[in-house]
Amino acid sequence: MPNNLPSPLCPVYKKCGGCQLQNMSYPDQLRYKQGRMIGLLGKYCRVSDIVGMEVPYHYRNKVQAAFGRDRRGIISGVYQSSSHRIVPVDNCLIEDEKADAVIVTVRKLMASFKLEPFNDNTLRGFMRHVLVKRSFSTGQLMVVLVTGTAVFPCKNDFIAALRRAHPEITTVVQNINDKFTNLVLGKRSIVLFGEGKIEDELLGCIFRISPKSFYQINPVQTEKLYSLAMDGLCLTGNETVLDAYCGTGTIGIVAAKRGAKKVIGVELNADAVQDAKENAALNNVRNIEFICDDASRFIMRLAAEKVRLDAVIMDPPRAGSTVEFMKAVIKLAPKRVVYVSCNPETLARDLNYFVKHGYKAVKITPVDMFPHTSHVEAVVQLQQLSSPRGE
Ligand code: SAH
Numbered sequence: 001m002p003n004n005l006p007s008p009l010c011p012v013y014k015k016c017g018g019c020q021l022q023n024m025s026y027p028d029q030l031r032y033k034q035g036r037m038i039g040l041l042g043k044y045c046r047v048s049d050i051v052g053m054e055v056p057y058h059y060r061n062k063v064q065a066a067f068g069r070d071r072r073g074i075i076s077g078v079y080q081s082s083s084h085r086i087v088p089v090d091n092c093l094i095e096d097e098k099a100d101a102v103i104v105t106v107r108k109l110m111a112s113f114k115l116e117p118f119n120d121n122t123l124r125g126f127m128r129h130v131l132v133k134r135s136f137s138t139g140q141l142m143v144v145l146v147t148g149t150a151v152f153p154c155k156n157d158f159i160a161a162l163r164r165a166h167p168e169i170t171t172v173v174q175n176i177n178d179k180f181t182n183l184v185l186g187k188r189s190i191v192l193f194g195e196g197k198i199e200d201e202l203l204g205c206i207f208r209i210s211p212k213s214f215y216q217i218n219p220v221q222t223e224k225l226y227s228l229a230m231d232g233l234c235l236t237g238n239e240t241v242l243d244a245y246c247g248t249g250t251i252g253i254v255a256a257k258r259g260a261k262k263v264i265g266v267e268l269n270a271d272a273v274q275d276a277k278e279n280a281a282l283n284n285v286r287n288i289e290f291i292c293d294d295a296s297r298f299i300m301r302l303a304a305e306k307v308r309l310d311a312v313i314m315d316p317p318r319a320g321s322t323v324e325f326m327k328a329v330i331k332l333a334p335k336r337v338v339y340v341s342c343n344p345e346t347l348a349r350d351l352n353y354f355v356k357h358g359y360k361a362v363k364i365t366p367v368d369m370f371p372h373t374s375h376v377e378a379v380v381q382l383q384q385l386s387s388p389r390g391e
Contacts, residue, residue, distance in 0.1 A: 018078065020372075044361040065130055125148055134198075135201075136200070141168050142170065208279060225367045225377060229340055246266060249272075249275070249280060251313055296321075300328045303327075310335060311335065333358075339380040
């Protein structure tokens with residue numbers, strides 16, 4: 001699709017609120033994001049050109065919809081921004097098209113199987129959400145039907161009809177969520193068909209995706225993001241690397257395969273650490289270990305023990321890192337720090353700390369992970385100004 005189509009293209013652009021920048025052409029969006037990054041980060045180092053997408057549509061590999069009713073019958077779609085009303089959506093410009101088609105089929109099958117949408121005010125009804133995850137590299141497709149009760153009327157016929165309509169579905173999971181909550185998934189999952197997980201490949205590594213595991217939603221741009229992070233590490237085969245805020249271990253596993261001598265991953269979420277360990281085993285990567293802990297607390301311990309670290313990768317959540325974390329990095333004095341950020345404001349704040357304490361930014365590259373939205377990701381390479389170890 002050409003990049004300069006009239007905008008906004010989406011009929012529910014305003015009501016949905018998910019694509020804040022759709023009123024701009026894609027080249028204008030990139031210029032806008034570049035300008036914002038220069039404004040915030042330009043004083044630390046020249047900001048390289050933002051890495052955009054060639055085809056900035058249908059990039060989301062994870063799609064979810066809620067169900068409800070209006071005068072015409074069952075509807076599926078997204079919650080209107082800052083409200084609880086469902087905006088019907090059948091085709092979304094940024095979501096995977098196969099995933100969207102599956103959602104429409106689920107809605108139609110609900111009518112033919114007389115399955116009611118779940119009402120989260122009364123906690124009555126059945127089908128609450130559907131979550132679809134697709135691996136762009138293997139084509140595997142996972143459908144998670146989130147239901148308000150465990151009892152699933154006509155379960156086998158429903159699954160058979162869904163698979164007939166979409167033979168590419170490789171696994172179907174039922175997840176039960178019967179609580180008053182904004183969270184999509186409940187605690188309990190039952191695998192109804194297939195293995196209950198799918199696998200995706202990024203930069204030659206395989207990653208397992210389960211209904212709950214965190215995984216980057218734009219794999220095309222993730223490969224570019226991770227490649228920039230690898231460039232920033234300048235691995236030669238001798239380095240010990242800390243992958244802080246490592247999630248399911250993706251960046252660390254790529255680094256461990258690409259020349260790091262040893263990688264230590266630290267992550268607060270215990271489920272993500274479990275996934276990270278499985279991902280390492282899946283890739284036969286043995287020079288990596290994962291620790292479930294608060295990143296700041298863990299790195300302070302490494303600093304107290306004077307552990308040798310050659311490089312740190314950090315990919316904190318939107319709130320950014322902490323002074324305690326950065327103080328410990330400075331004490332450990334790795335030659336290189338690669339900061340992967342999903343929030344330019346907290347990135348600017350944290351860079352300010354690093355440059356005041358012996359590091360300089362040598363490369364800043366914005367990456368457009370979420371075209372049409374206002375989010376912008378960046379990879380920053382930091383280098384130690386002088387090495388206290390005399391290296
Ligand atoms: N690097 C990963 C995930 C980054 S998202 C990837 O590319 O896929 C940020 C991660 O930081 C999340 O997994 C979140 O659970 C984790 N996190 C949040 N606060 C944390 C803390 N205080 N200590 C360690 N990890 C934390």
